[in-house]
Amino acid sequence: MVTRDQIVQWLEATATVMTENREYLTQLDAAIGDADHGINMTRGFNKVMEKLPSVADKDIGNILKTTGMTLISSVGGASGPLYGTFFMRSGMALASKEELTDDDLFKMLKTGVEGIVQRGRAQLEDKTMFDAWSPALDAMQAAIDNGQDTKGSMKAAVDAAEQGMKDTIPLIARKGRASYLGERSRGHQDPGATSSYLMLKALLDTLEK
């Protein structure tokens, strides 16, 4: 079971982890993009922090939708609409929920990722955030099917996301600004896959508290 307080704590933890990794994400982006991913994510989640107190007593769907709208209007670049859509969609899927079952938690991530794919049209191995999300969902589904509890299935998702993130290094980018580099995009870890892993890791850390 995941409570509303834990969801709020997850968003707070994500804001913290983005701030801590501001330079790291920006450096990854400088290599194959336009060197603003860490700056944009930090700005976006700081805005979410400003908005959270006004919705922290609302239902989980409402909190997630507010997070999505805030990210959409403050992050910019490609990651604003992508992460914004993730939270908007997951919020819609969990409308009026005051707490989440394990199935709900999976649904939150799955519908969110479906939103990312619909918006960004990414496929596996395009060297995008989807390369972290896709194996994470698969691993989480398998863990749930094997009867693992919330933390166990989240742990499986985070491990798979980390591997997926690292596996973007040898890929040639086929989406976004990095795609214009062609072969030169090889050898660099995708910044979007990295921030996605950090976000999932923050969720696991929150649940393990």
Place this chain on the structure above:
Amino acid sequence: MKKLINAIDDVVKEQLEGMAVAHPDMLKIHFDPTFVVRADAPVQGKVALISGGGSGHEPMHGGFVGKGMLDAACPGEVFTSPTPDQMYEAAKAVDGGAGVLFLVKNYTGDVLNFETAAELAFADGIKVQSILIDDDAAVKDSLYTAGRRGVGTTVLAEKIVGAAAEAGYTLEQCADLARKVNKYGRSLGMALTSCTVPAAGKPTFELGEDEFEIGIGIHGEPGRERLHMKTADEITEMMALAIIEDGAYSRTVREWDNEAGDWVEVELVDPPLQSGDQVIAFVNSMGGTPVSELYAVYRKLAEICNDKGITIVRNLIGPYITSLEMAGCSITLLKADDEILKFWDAPVVTPGLRWGA
């Protein structure tokens, strides 16, 4: 970095404040969210044309707001796409009941933010259409990249479609015309120097004293190749031939379907230029190259077009879609039929383009 700046965070805001003071007869500025609108917006019964993108390309887009061109422009931070709330609020401010057309340059950030805005506007009962400009012939294929970038043709499309909207074209007719202008337009850019984004404080890329890069994008995206410096004639010839000899270009894009209330995939093919075509020739400065050098480029371009059987029937020469202080230029050739020429010649009153009125 040596620039006329007060504070880095205020660069975009102060530029817009200056525009508002300079051109109150043509436009107004709205902040929070940020957008530029025509002074007389909304114009009842007229299709509203909205564009936008990162700042740093002035006069595009804000300088093209006014009668006969854009109804609104949404500037992001320097070289950073605007956010959907800007386009959404701008759409509400300029919709005169005939719908809103987004002209979107093909950059992943711009596309995703404009798509989100289109969905928000549609949900609010505004008829919306979104047309992509992707004319940069430096990008060869769309299969393994995000596709051709939107460059010089954007300026011509804003002028031509803006005039058509003024003349009473419907949203569908405006969208068809925008699609046609994009289909017939091709561009190629080159850089002699890099440029410095104020927030970054250092040049976006390094280019040696004896080097130039051909095929560069308007944010310093990598071009086709980096070469030893050549003469104006040699460089112009490389650029002109890359455009004239460019083959058919096909790709799949997403357009909004007002009936279905969803995105539909559309297959588009741009035919190559042919001997016998009439064109509008646009020689643009990236910001740092003086007009005198643009005329040297135009002189050679006209000669090459003549040799290839292509007739230049109109031209535009000057800094219109820039990359801050980057030295370099771009060439755009737009195949022009009677409809395109009629709206090219129609009156326009904006800070950046003004004729016939």
